[in-house]
Amino acid sequence: MSALLTRPEAGSPLSGSPQEPDPAPRGSSEAANVAVGAASALAVLLCSLSVHGVIEGWSWLTPLFFAILVPLAATAAARRFRVPQPLVPVSGMAVLACTLTWLFASSSSFLGFLPGPGTLARADALLSEARTVILTEVTPVQPLPGILFLCCAGIGLVAVLTDTLAATLRMPATAGLGLFAVLMLPAVLKPESLGTGYFLLAGAGYLVLLAAGARREQHGPGTRVPRPWLARATAVSASSLALALLLPAVLPGFSGGAFPEGTRFNFFSGSTGLNPVVSLGSDLRQPQSAGRITYSTSSTDPVYLRSTTLEDFSGSRWGPDIRAAERREGVSTMSPDASTLPGGGRSTPVVTRISSKTYSSPWLLAPYYPLGVTGAEGNWSWDPKTMTVLDDSSDSASTQDYQVLSVSPELTPEELARLPEVDNGSVDAVFTDLPADLPGNIRDAAAEAVKDASTPYAKAMAIQGYLRGPEFSYSLEAPVEGGYDGNGMSVLSEFLERKAGYCVHFAAAMAVMARQEGIPSRMALGYAPGQSTGDTPEGTGPNGEPLREFEVDSSDAHAWPELYFEGAGWVRFEPTPSRGSVPVYAREPLAPADATIRDDEDPRLPGTPAAVPALPQEAPLEPETVLEPGDAGGTAWLGALLGVLAAAAAVLTPWAMRRRRAARRRHAAADGRTGPVWDELADLGIDYGYPGRTSDTPRTYAGRLAQEAGLSPRAEEALNRIRSSFEVEAYAGAGRGGPAPAPVWADLETVREELRRGTGFLGRIHARFLPPSLALRFRHG
Incomplete structure (x- = not known):
């Protein structure tokens, strides 16, 4: 049976879906997910390089290096020794606190790294210093201890979040939200915005993270990524980076960098109080x-x-x-x-x-x-x-x-x-x-x-x-x-x-x-x-x-x-x-x-x-x-409209791609094939939180899906009809060139509706607009 699960088109019983790996031995590198964790650290470090110019010089990079790597080493160790999943990020944050104590408050701590009674007072003094610098200095600010502490604490937390999403929860695409948070700091504060060079470094880090996550989830550790998958990923990645770099050139208000410059582009006219010197030049250069x-x-x-x-x-x-x-x-x-x-x-x-x-x-x-x-x-x-x-x-x-x-x-x-x-x-x-x-x-x-x-x-x-x-x-x-x-x-x-x-x-x-x-x-x-x-x-x-x-x-x-x-x-x-x-x-x-x-x-x-x-x-x-309100209002509103359209496109693109894939499969099923129906069922399971495992057969996966999702008898019967039709096609070759059983796709709709009703509101939004099956499966379905 297992030989049929590796056919070139379907790939696995779940057609190449992100499969939950077989339990790895306690203490193994596979359990630690070292490759994805290392990719997370690299991605955060590459994004953090853009802080140069917000903070003067490069002296901030050394403490930041420790604030990223030490906590992520702790989370990898926690995964390696099978610490309960909710405690993995907790261990990372605890080690981050010890690292920050060692870097900035060793004299007021136990053994130089364990927080003590004076550690919170020292942290409060550092934050007060950072606040004063933020209010009174213009970028690049001096690398004073308070600023370094704030930088290491903030980016260290982002690193733990990114590692949690990518390596612990195995959602590398979603982990990009943390990387975006790091990039927003220089994008808004630096006069020339982020800049093409730093944007490309950040994009490269994100792609490395996606590649490591996809290789681990789709193909298993130690395997080579198929060339078609690699070619498609490269094409989409290159297109996305090119669009991000070229789009500012045609949008009003963009004059450089990979983001709208904070000193030149302002969608809103909200709170704009004068922080001395810091915002004066920005206020003067606003187009409106x-x-x-x-x-x-x-x-x-x-x-x-x-x-x-x-x-x-x-x-x-x-x-x-x-x-x-x-x-x-x-x-x-x-x-x-x-x-x-x-x-x-x-x-x-x-x-x-x-x-x-x-x-x-x-x-x-x-x-x-x-x-x-x-x-x-x-x-x-x-x-x-x-x-x-x-x-x-x-x-x-x-x-x-x-x-x-x-x-x-x-x-x-x-x-x-x-x-x-x-x-x-x-x-x-x-x-x-x-x-x-x-x-x-x-x-x-x-x-x-x-x-x-x-x-x-x-x-x-x-x-x-x-x-x-x-x-x-x-x-x-x-x-x-x-x-x-x-x-x-x-x-x-x-x-x-x-x-x-x-x-x-x-x-x-x-x-x-x-x-x-x-x-x-x-x-x-x-x-x-x-x-x-x-x-x-x-x-x-x-x-x-x-x-x-x-x-x-x-x-x-x-x-x-x-x-x-x-x-x-x-x-x-x-x-x-x-x-x-x-x-x-x-x-x-x-x-x-x-x-x-x-x-x-x-x-x-x-x-x-x-x-x-x-x-x-x-x-x-x-x-x-x-500029009077009428002088630049059209430009500002046009920019705002384009920004809203771009945001809507970003949200709707995954939904449209997922919908197109389902339509192609439905069309293929009409030609007499049941395999595309099973592929769509597997993707639905991924989207609603029921991924398959490497050892799954169609029968074991269908049984586990019915049990874990709590399907009604009607939906379970529909699921078994799909499974039975797929087994007949896969094992006996039936259905090739002949008409597919009429109820198969209707049965799929029954299962889809049951999964949707059994999922909370946020889960349904996630499945529809950010379908994990789309991010983790890059092949023709």
Whole structure:
């Protein structure tokens, strides 16, 4: 009988179905499923290589190597010694916890690897460090212990999940979900997205995993994969990879890599709060504005909404210093330090009402200098050195409607010009310190800009004029293409060489160059004033002034420098050409037509002066294009529609392929063959969770299927008729060239309906749209 079960077309009694292997001896390599486990580890490692660029350098790869291999070795050992199947992934996660303890908390553990009382505290500290880095740094982030711990823990869990699906549950196709989760991290965070190279490595890892799983399940360990199967698998795999690489070229919003770039393509306009520096470039480069915020203000001048500041320029990456020990609770009344009040005490009170349903950030937006905030939901505290407001609970609501009382300085160029240099000790050293290894071209640029200026104000104006001069241009593309999309001294040095960048680069350049010339400085982040809505809300300012309403969105994300002057406090400047609004006290006098300084205000702001004509030979500016909803809506909706269609195709393709296979078999059965009916029955058993075994005969499989599936007498009779007809054809050659018994396919439908009714909702969805028989059987049925 067994000889008939290996016929070339049918392959086995279940026609090549993924067969449950005969019980392997305890402790055998077959029981351990070593080949599939090794393929799982290789696939996860290949996918993990794409993390390069999210984390700086390659130092993260060594601990990640241990976090993947050691737990998967444990799961292989658990399978080898026949540990109960539910405990296999548990053993992997337990060993992963020990591995992470050894890598990151050995000093607070038993024997250097067993978690102890101090291990959880160490893990909490590492996660807190990772959260701070994520909130405050731009990719690639520094490989600090917290980031490495988060990376190893996350990808280690994915490795255990992938191994469980592929090697323990023997579902290698489904294991690709874990690999996809790893790829999404660099796909979303890296400016150039995933990239073709890393996508191909990930695809190769997945194909190796599929090949190992298929070889183990269909052909048994140690056998060679038939050439037809290998050829078909290669053709489908190559076609899938080619489609994935070519599709971005024809979809709007894709500009590189194998996924839509997170900085360029946005289906949704949900929560888009400004995480300092990290998302500023992404917000500016979105093809369609998102994250609308409205504010009504009594100020006669445009209001900058400030979220936080950067003042420590010593590291390779700059981020806000939370200064938790110095923060003060309660923001309804913020008692100011007289030395930090702008304008030397001469200032105008301003009321600003801010409303947003999408802004999500731990930093609260407020005009500078805030004196009190009312109505904001959250546990807010404020920093007396920078007057920034932070939510200590880190879960502030994205829907906010609050009011800020602030003061606006009354400054004039003449007053600022008379101010002396800042005395030592007037401000904290963090606002004046520069690293000892400051690049030489930054020092040279500061000297070239300042020239013979003698007073702090003259130096500040000279630096602002230098950066707004014709040699520099505003560009959202140059930083990405040049590879310096972010901040840090190395980025700033590159910017001064290329002379093209966006607001982060201009603001950082002025702040650092001002420090080089002895002026304390910091960089503020938030939103430029935006556009007037034309509405006049109810209410008035402190002195009866009417309120005017403005709106800002992701395209208004902005950075600007603030310089400290003795007797005037912190003063805002605007070195970025074609962006924001230059304050009255920082504007150059109207220049003749051959002037070399540009004072080109943001054209969206009402009442700003016209730009001074540029020299004929000057390269044209590349101002930011602000897209109204109608400008890019069609492209975005087309991209969204194509994305939905692509997702639907991905879901429906397995269903369509499985349906086509069944139709071919039904057509073949009409020609007098019962073998295709039996093949379809075998696939139905696979789809609904009743696969065959290597030792099965048609009779033993039919009996076991009826028992395990709990078939009704009617369905069991139909199953036996199919089995009997197949046995007659297989053993006696009956049916070849003659008509098939009429009830055979109808009997198959009876069994199919019985299997469907006996399976839960999720099981039916899985059998229909992700049929395991299709993924694990690659042959003509």
